[in-house]
Amino acid sequence: MQVMTVTLTQSVPASHWGKADVTFEGQTSFIHLNGNAPLRQVQMAARKIRSQGINQVQLEGDLWTIDLQWVFAQGFATAKPGYEVLWCGDEKQQQTLAHRLEAANFARQLTNDTPEDLSPVSLATQAANWLKAIGGDKVSFNIIEGQALLEKKWVGIHAVGRGSDRPPALLELDFNPLSADAPVDVALVGKGITFDSGGYSLKSSEGMLAMKCDMGGAATVTAALGLAIKSGLNKRVKLYLCCAENLVSGHAFKLGDILTYKNGTTVEIVNTDAEGRLVLADGLQAASESGAKLIIDAATLTGAAVMAVSNEYNAIFSPQTETIKMAQQCAAAVGENVWPLPLDPWHRDACPSAYADTANSRPVKGGGAGGASNAAGFLWRFVSPNANWLHIDLAAAFESSATGLWGAGATAHGVLTVAELLKR
Structure with missing residues (x-):
């Protein structure tokens, strides 16, 4: 199974993407943060990525906080199994997220x-x-x-x-x-x-x-x-x-x-x-x-x-x-x-x-x-x-x-x- 990399960026998407806040380049998707309610924006972006039929993602980059990773996983989740979110960050952050995920x-x-x-x-x-x-x-x-x-x-x-x-x-x-x-x-x-x-x-x-x-x-x-x-x-x-x-x-x-x-x-x-x-x-x-x-x-x-x-x-x-x-x-x-x-x-x-x-x-x-x-x-x-x-x-x-x-x-x-x- 191919894994889609998901990265947060503060850059504006290229003009041909119009007002989209999620763009794609090869095996990488970019969520363009606009400064307006980032937790909500990232969760909604996760839904958009999931709706493309993508089942496995690797979060990557320095902008991912614990809470941003968590809301992405919440938006990515479905009642049917067969999907996975791979965390980024240090070992302590990944353990915290793993515990949250097990409970949820x-x-x-x-x-x-x-x-x-x-x-x-x-x-x-x-x-x-x-x-x-x-x-x-x-x-x-x-x-x-x-x-x-x-x-x-x-x-x-x-x-x-x-x-x-x-x-x-x-x-x-x-x-x-x-x-x-x-x-x-x-x-x-x-x-x-x-x-x-x-x-x-x-x-x-x-x-x-x-x-x-x-x-x-x-x-x-x-x-x-x-x-x-x-x-x-x-x-x-x-x-x-x-x-x-x-x-x-x-x-x-x-x-x-x-x-x-x-x-x-x-x-x-x-x-x-x-x-x-x-x-x-x-x-x-x-x-x-x-x-x-x-x-x-x-x-x-x-x-x-x-x-x-x-x-x-x-x-x-x-x-x-x-x-x-x-x-x-x-x-x-x-x-x-x-x-x-x-x-x-x-x-x-x-x-x-x-x-x-x-x-x-x-x-x-x-x-x-x-x-x-x-x-x-x-x-x-x-x-x-x-x-x-x-x-x-x-x-x-x-x-x-x-x-x-x-x-x-x-x-x-x-x-x-x-x-x-x-x-x-």
Whole structure:
């Protein structure tokens, strides 16, 4: 296989190339940097090069930083295998990029997997085994599945997953490189809905097609923890993956049902398609019980977040201004995009119920105005008041079809941000 060399240049392309920012000469392609948003420009250039049927490239030249190489690889990636990006730079830079790629590819593989092949228990097991392979005896875990969830009072995961013949599951994983009684520094919570039909609030066929991606939050936090461990993480972190398959059957939960959570909160179900927040409520309670100083949850939670920030940003929420600032700094440090959306105390009461403490949504299409903030407000009810908390609504985690920045499928956008947060 011939390898195309890709070089960055600050020169203007020859006139016969017109306004093109990617030009070719023999086995070399040139990306002509124009000084305008270089990360975005390079990622889009990678898509252009890939669209020419080029499968293997060698990055070459002095202008390639770690972040520029990384966004090129992001743009070059596709859901189908058979492509390769060869890094440049010193050994340390190449090792950093190799670790990033392993983590991102793990998240992509999980997210792009078919709903038939990735059941809730399979998701929990693959995540646990991958982290165990990286962390060795510093990693221990437990998977609670099926009826055992009710014994532990994890009613949200059980309710959402009980309509499927394949049992729901909660993965509890502990990475502890310190002493047995070391405090938990960070707790990670991931939404792991391996397929979302919408339940009795049934999605359209078009809306259901990409719903294998609804476990993108679980993939993101797992990959981030693996990357952080590979990068020398030396703090205790707990991981909770809330895994279920939201299907319709005679066993499925129904509109009008009321769930009583472990912390006593009662929730009326007004939309079975607002299921992600129901499983995350269990995970956030488990994370709160760990005593973690910082709780981070990640989820492909609301279409409202996509409408607000597009699919080029992940939306972030927190009651603490400093936590928002830290997330913005961490994302900027690794070249990823986040944008804060409103979260005020009154958002906890934005989904009222005549029958319970709260409803799980508003009984209108899409949850009504401010749906992403209302979902965050719902989750806030299940977070310890003693913890700093960051909620990430992963608007940028998946592309249903190829764009100028991404190939179709999982993007892994968000993995680096969470990994960076773990270092702080």
